[in-house]
Amino acid sequence: MTPLLRAMAKLMQAENKALPASEISASARKALSSSEWGDCVRKERRGAGQVIRVTRPNTLQQYLDTYWPAWCETESHLANPSRAESVRARRNSKSGAKIQRWALHIRRSPNFAPTVHIMEDGQPSPLKLDDTVYLVENLEMWLYIEKIAERFPPGYWLYYAGFVSDRMKSFLAESSCEKVVMLPDYDPVGYTNFLSLRATLSPKIQVELYLPEQADQSTLERYGNEKLWRDQKAYKAALEKLRAEPGRLSNFIEWQIELGMALEQEYLLIEGASDSTP
Template identity: 30%
Template sequence: MTEQALRAALLKLQGKSPLPASQFTAAQRMALDQFARQTGAVNCLRQGRGDVYSVCNQAVFDAHVTQLSPQVEPSIAEQLPLRAQHVAHARDSKARRHQHGSYYPLLKAVGGAVSWQEAERGAELALSAATRDFGAASLSIQSDDTWHSEQALWLVENQALFDRTDWLPEGTQATLLYYGGQLDGRLLSWLGHRPRASQVILFADYDGVGLSNFARLREVLGDACDFWLMPQWESKLARYGSVQLWRDTLRHFTTTVAQLPAPVRELTEQMQQLGMALEQEAVWLPAS
């Protein structure tokens, strides 16, 4: 009997006893049957063409419901953060969908006069000044806000590329956004809701995960995003590529490669031929 299935079944039955068995999933019925045998607080009787569950010992039933789900008044719960609601529901902040509603990307300006504007509130983030004074900055983004920049937006997977920016093409005026391995769904939703920058460029590891992130980005932006290939990437892949990284991310590569556009095809073909993947940090290494 799984605790999750039992909790869901008891909460369905609470205040609605008796309830047809058809209202419960197979896992919930199995949990209820075991609960009935162990506690005697619930019974299952044949009624008409189907079975019906009902509470036969309210005190025991209520004690188990409280143990599994402390709960709070619905009017109070509606005002609480999502994870607090989960604690009230199941004593576990991750019991249900547990992603926080807000997302705070870490941003850094490259070049002068890089800024972000939010027209509806007349707000502005002077990112070049914030980067100079504090090293980086952040925004609280929601998919329906109007934050945008007149400069390009580069998405980088690893912190080294965010910390040190001399790998970027000379004269770059842009925002760097560090996303740490996987593009967050809230970030993708925000990018796809409206144009956010003059150009969106992904620089990821040349492996299955990096390429799958580009495929996910293209799902929301289409041709309005690019995958950046470092200078002399062919030589660097051959010299510094990793067989182990290729193997570790091959599953992602296999499920993604057919979705990638022509400009990335030469890279994927070379990766397949060599059986190697390449990490971002190779951008600083000599090609030969």
């Protein structure tokens, strides 16, 4: 099978019929950029890289049907997990559907024993969180949460790894929790996650963002991160919304805008830096 045919098949089978340029071989990229195929695919800038997108799928499909009739044979008679099936069908684990199972990392105070629960899409969760849920953005915070958890009522501490996924939101919406407290990085991404979660969950579930009493302008001047703030320009729409809400958080965000600094949540683990009650 030629690199061009394989590249066309990968593009046609990809989500939105687009793939990072790095996933297409150099010889196939060269062929796709020729005058013969130039009006069928398009290169687009995405972040620091490029994607290749199909613009005339009917033309590519006709070509594939003619020169590789079995190009879309991706189904297996075996019940393979999605990425295993992608290796079988397309020799690329990342080209298929998302993994149907995902890991939910939980620590329960006051004993803090860590557990990992294997969740499955489309299946009801066996877990019912009937206490306060604390969402922690970064791994080190979750691993050392007992260092600060005495400031909080008992509850479940969940690690969400940067962004609160739709899976996590659905799980929380179906759980029995009445309150969710977020401990994010104090930056535009963290604030965006907070607003998204608050908008998604039922009004019956109280959603709060934890900000220590001692977090103020001097805290930012000592521990703030200018580069992190600069790098998150795409998410700064959340700042305007939260600035309009009266309270300590809006004051803190005003200081952040003035100084141009984010504050990473690991600052909470610095001995004596953030002693307070929620």
